[in-house]
Amino acid sequence: MKRISLAITLPLICSTFIACSSSSKKDIPAGYVSKGNGSFKLQPYKELSLDNGLKVFFIRDNSLPRVSLTLMLKTGSVQEPAAKAGLNALTSYLLEQGTQSRDAMRIADDFGQLGSGIDITPGADATTVYADALITGSDFLLDLFADVTMNPAFKDGEIQRLRSQMLAGLQKKIDNPSSYADDQMDQYLFGAHPYGRDINGTPEGLKAITKQDVIKHYLTFYRPNNASLAVVGNFNEDYEKKVKEVFSKWTKRTIPVVTAEAAPAIDGLKVKLIVKKGLQQTQVRVAQLGIARSDEDYLRLRLSNEALGGSFASRLNQKVRDDLGLTYSIYSYFDVRKEKGSFEVSTFTKNETAGKTLEETLKVVSDYVTKGSQEAELAGARNQLIGQFPRAIETADRLAYNLLALDFYGIPVDYLTNFNKNVAGISVKEANNSINKHLSPTNFKVVVYGDEKIIPQFEKYKPEIQRVK
Amino acid sequence: MKTRFSILLLGLCISLTAQAIDPTPNTKPEVKEPLGAIKGWTAQDSLKISLPVTKFVLDNGLTVILLEDHAVPMVSYHTWYRVGSRDEYPGVTGAAHMLEHMMFKGAKKYDGKAFDRIFHENGITNNAFTTNDYTGFYENLPSSKLELVMDMEVDRMSSLSISPEDLKSEKEVVKEERRWRVDNNPMGLLRELMMGTMFKVLPYKWPVIGYMKDIDNYDSEKLRFFYNTFYVPNNAVLVLVGDFKTSKVKSLIEKYYGKLPSRALPERKLLTEPPQKVQQNAILRKDVQNSSFVVAFRSPEQGSQDMYALDLAANILGYGTSSRLHKRLVYQKQIATSAYAYNYAMKEAGVMGVGVNMKPGLGTQEALDIVYNEIWKLRNQKVSDKELEKAKTQVMKDLVDSLKTMDGKARALAVNEIVTGTYESLFTDLEKYQAVTADDIKKVADKYTQQTQRSIITLEPKAKKE
Numbered sequence: 048m049k050r051i052s053l054a055i056t057l058p059l060i061c062s063t064f065i066a067c068s069s070s071s072k073k074d075i076p077a078g079y080v081s082k083g084n085g086s087f088k089l090q091p092y093k094e095l096s097l098d099n100g101l102k103v104f105f106i107r108d109n110s111l112p113r114v115s116l117t118l119m120l121k122t123g124s125v126q127e128p129a130a131k132a133g134l135n136a137l138t139s140y141l142l143e144q145g146t147q148s149r150d151a152m153r154i155a156d157d158f159g160q161l162g163s164g165i166d167i168t169p170g171a172d173a174t175t176v177y178a179d180a181l182i183t184g185s186d187f188l189l190d191l192f193a194d195v196t197m198n199p200a201f202k203d204g205e206i207q208r209l210r211s212q213m214l215a216g217l218q219k220k221i222d223n224p225s226s227y228a229d230d231q232m233d234q235y236l237f238g239a240h241p242y243g244r245d246i247n248g249t250p251e252g253l254k255a256i257t258k259q260d261v262i263k264h265y266l267t268f269y270r271p272n273n274a275s276l277a278v279v280g281n282f283n284e285d286y287e288k289k290v291k292e293v294f295s296k297w298t299k300r301t302i303p304v305v306t307a308e309a310a311p312a313i314d315g316l317k318v319k320l321i322v323k324k325g326l327q328q329t330q331v332r333v334a335q336l337g338i339a340r341s342d343e344d345y346l347r348l349r350l351s352n353e354a355l356g357g358s359f360a361s362r363l364n365q366k367v368r369d370d371l372g373l374t375y376s377i378y379s380y381f382d383v384r385k386e387k388g389s390f391e392v393s394t395f396t397k398n399e400t401a402g403k404t405l406e407e408t409l410k411v412v413s414d415y416v417t418k419g420s421q422e423a424e425l426a427g428a429r430n431q432l433i434g435q436f437p438r439a440i441e442t443a444d445r446l447a448y449n450l451l452a453l454d455f456y457g458i459p460v461d462y463l464t465n466f467n468k469n470v471a472g473i474s475v476k477e478a479n480n481s482i483n484k485h486l487s488p489t490n491f492k493v494v495v496y497g498d499e500k501i502i503p504q505f506e507k508y509k510p511e512i513q514r515v516k
Numbered sequence: 517m518k519t520r521f522s523i524l525l526l527g528l529c530i531s532l533t534a535q536a537i538d539p540t541p542n543t544k545p546e547v548k549e550p551l552g553a554i555k556g557w558t559a560q561d562s563l564k565i566s567l568p569v570t571k572f573v574l575d576n577g578l579t580v581i582l583l584e585d586h587a588v589p590m591v592s593y594h595t596w597y598r599v600g601s602r603d604e605y606p607g608v609t610g611a612a613h614m615l616e617h618m619m620f621k622g623a624k625k626y627d628g629k630a631f632d633r634i635f636h637e638n639g640i641t642n643n644a645f646t647t648n649d650y651t652g653f654y655e656n657l658p659s660s661k662l663e664l665v666m667d668m669e670v671d672r673m674s675s676l677s678i679s680p681e682d683l684k685s686e687k688e689v690v691k692e693e694r695r696w697r698v699d700n701n702p703m704g705l706l707r708e709l710m711m712g713t714m715f716k717v718l719p720y721k722w723p724v725i726g727y728m729k730d731i732d733n734y735d736s737e738k739l740r741f742f743y744n745t746f747y748v749p750n751n752a753v754l755v756l757v758g759d760f761k762t763s764k765v766k767s768l769i770e771k772y773y774g775k776l777p778s779r780a781l782p783e784r785k786l787l788t789e790p791p792q793k794v795q796q797n798a799i800l801r802k803d804v805q806n807s808s809f810v811v812a813f814r815s816p817e818q819g820s821q822d823m824y825a826l827d828l829a830a831n832i833l834g835y836g837t838s839s840r841l842h843k844r845l846v847y848q849k850q851i852a853t854s855a856y857a858y859n860y861a862m863k864e865a866g867v868m869g870v871g872v873n874m875k876p877g878l879g880t881q882e883a884l885d886i887v888y889n890e891i892w893k894l895r896n897q898k899v900s901d902k903e904l905e906k907a908k909t910q911v912m913k914d915l916v917d918s919l920k921t922m923d924g925k926a927r928a929l930a931v932n933e934i935v936t937g938t939y940e941s942l943f944t945d946l947e948k949y950q951a952v953t954a955d956d957i958k959k960v961a962d963k964y965t966q967q968t969q970r971s972i973i974t975l976e977p978k979a980k981k982e
Contacts, residue, residue: 110587111916112564143837152843159838159906162913181913208850215853215875219805222702325803327700328692359620360636369632372688375696395696427637434639434658437588442920 100272133248329497402504419479577750591758610726
């Protein structure tokens with residue numbers, strides 16, 4: 048493989064997107080709207096709210112014989128107490144480990160029989176549950192999906208079993224240098240803010256969680272008025288009716304507001320070395336606090352970052368990979384979230400060139416933040432974002448996910464319908480001003496994870512050193 | 517980006533494929549064949565997939581597959597060559613992959629610096645991958661940029677630079693890739709050791725990315741030989757899926773690619789791997805938190821009759837949380853964090869692997885015994901109708917899922933065309949899966965999974981010094 052597919056798509060939202068006019072030519076079912084302007088329109092969808100507050104999006108798509116359901120719960124590790132870190136993840140994984148009428152094995156078998164599985168993804172801000180099936184299993188899918196999300200049993204044995212799995216997972220993470228470095232960077236950057244810790248918690252937190260904690264977390268946050276649902280695929284009006292009936296049985300409650308501790312301020316360039324004997328390669332992360340998804344500079348920063356580290360033609364890739372041959376992969380991104388997220392550069396290199404790679408990376412980033420981009424490279428970045436936008440809504444599933452995510456962040460759907468126009472309208476000056484406003488060229492936190500012998504290469508940074516046995 | 521498709525460098529997915537390839541296909545008339553319901557598939561009228569595919573072969577032997585799809589104003593453009601690590605020799609392992617990297621370093625008209633920049637400026641994303649048997653390049657582009665991409669692809673298909681300076685820095689990039697995938701990645705090491713243990717004769721014994729020593733030693737001449745030999749139109753398959761008019765694209769392809777000469781391909785006769793007569797063990801001790809192992813068997817090549825039944829056997833054994841191994845090892849015994857099985861079929865042979873990742877602190881013996889027992893059951897007891905039906909539904913579902921995007925459709929068509937000689941196997945293979953019986957599964961398990969045929973590859977934590 049030439050290079051890693053860069054996952055620059057920002058979490059929970061929207062890499063890109065708009066649809067073309069062809070879908071709007073077809074007959075639009077009653078209640079469905081096709082939002083957009085000019086020649087670009089989104090695939091028709093229907094949006095409604097049940098009496099219990101659950102928001103539902105329907106997208107009919109008959110291109111393939113399948114149906115999918117995505118439930119987004121507007122709750123993540125941000126709402127769990129630090130002393131019970133891992134509570135939200137454990138609660139979410141337990142959904143498929145038994146309901147009032149099905150045990151864990153039965154649930155696995157039932158999904159298996161549909162040719163499907165259930166995909167539970169706990170996050171810091173939100174948690175999603177996804178499942179799909181061939182159209183021949185669409186009714187069964189709905190029954191099963193509703194059972195799992197609305198009637199979990201939270202049996203003691205299952206809690207013990209999953210806790211032990213999660214503890215093993217946390218321990219094993221160190222064997223994957225890339226994700227270990229990511230975790231360490233988050234911790235270093237966000238400190239006591241929940242964004243700083245693993246979604247799956249901490250060993251101490253997991254051990255402290257009781258059955259009552261799980262039940263309480265579920266009853267408090269896994270509520271219809273704290274969730275939205277997308278139904279996608281080859282279905283008809285009867286199916287819509289059934290979906291509404293089934294999920295109307297879910298009871299709503301008042302959702303408490305939980306506030307998190309602020310992330311620490313960064314003062315100067317701080318380097319932390321984490322060393323482990325025997326590593327064959329060094330992971331390098333450079334980060335700073337970034338923006339929330341709702342920030343008005345979001346699109347300008349996305350565009351600006353595209354030229355800095357968003358693609359193979361980016362400055363970072365051209366310099367550090369192509370010219371210097373220091374790495375196989377280097378990219379930068381704004382990890383936008385509900386609250387202020389991060390800006391991060393991620394790369395790796397052989398132990399011998401760890402210091403040089405950090406130096407070159409910092410040079411490119413600082414230069415870019417200070418002087419900004421040139422007209423030509425920003426024009427290229429604009430074309431890239433606009434040119435790839437359709438892929439983000441190419442399938443009904445992707446459009447559905449975007450609708451859920453926009454709804455979660457409280458951003459109007461014209462983010463999608465006006466995307467091309469808005470990106471095209473960003474000037475070089477605006478892009479440069481916003482990156483300069485949000486990033487400081489001298490205040491970075493750096494995590495380097497490699498073999499012990501890299502230490503001398505970093506002397507000039509006076510690094511904090513942590514040894515891993 | 518969470519694309520599910522990952523054959524990249526010995527990815528392990530159910531292969532939908534078959535047969536030897538005719539390296540110089542004859543020119544065939546254009547045929548347009550919408551594919552309707554998949555015959556024999558649980559008699560469900562609603563399971564219809566219609567792909568109005570156009571296929572033709574240019575005079576120079578280039579195979580072209582076109583599929584109009586107007587979902588969004590874009591095109592997915594795939595160029596796959598029938599060359600992979602199986603075409604290498606000791607001393608130049610990884611050359612096919614290295615050449616793939618050099619394909620981004622410039623040709624006659626578009627130089628290396630220009631390549632990524634032009635793609636980027638025109639809103640085009642691109643990437644590539646190499647496997648044991650083939651190498652693929654692809655772009656996702658706004659439909660208005662079709663001719664530009666064609667011009668660039670023809671340029672690098674006909675006059676690649678491979679300059680020594682570019683090769684020098686790109687070798688460093690590939691060495692970093694190797695460290696990242698293998699040397700600094702315990703599971704990568706385990707996989708490399710597995711292939712080296714199972715195959716003694718076939719080129720599958722060395723890694724697609726190659727050995728570090730060989731990567732260090734490539735020179736332009738070695739790579740140019742690979743380029744001149746295999747990057748010829750009659751060794752390539754071009755697949756375009758997206759927002760275009762078939763007739764117009766057909767004449768563009770004739771205009772751009774028609775001028776390239778075809779060249780005779782070398783006859784490559786690989787030695788046959790002799791049957792394995794005794795169990796093989798290999799062990800790797802590294803600084804890791806937990807033990808892992810794979811019990812691996814040689815399985816037949818793509819498209820062989822037995823492949824279909826073995827794919828389903830592997831599915832029943834270790835695909836997903838409802839599989840037999842997950843239930844016993846992860847759920848009931850709670851000694852493993854994951855358990856899986858796959859059958860990965862390549863052009864010359866396949867690998868059926870059954871793997872377990874233990875919880876930290878536990879030895880492997882109990883899990884090994886359970887794996888042996890489950891494999892014994894496959895050989896000696898018929899699987900239930902329900903399990904068989906589940907496995908077949910999963911195969912069907914995987915196919916449907918793979919066709920969600922233009923890029924997915926193009927990949928599915930390309931992989932089938934290149935390994936079976938016809939993209940239609942994408943659909944006809946499903947009938948072969950559907951026809952598999954519980955007896956067939958028992959029979960193939962008996963044929964391929966005896967104790968003497970297995971290799972046990974183990975990764976263990978080094979003893980810690982206190």
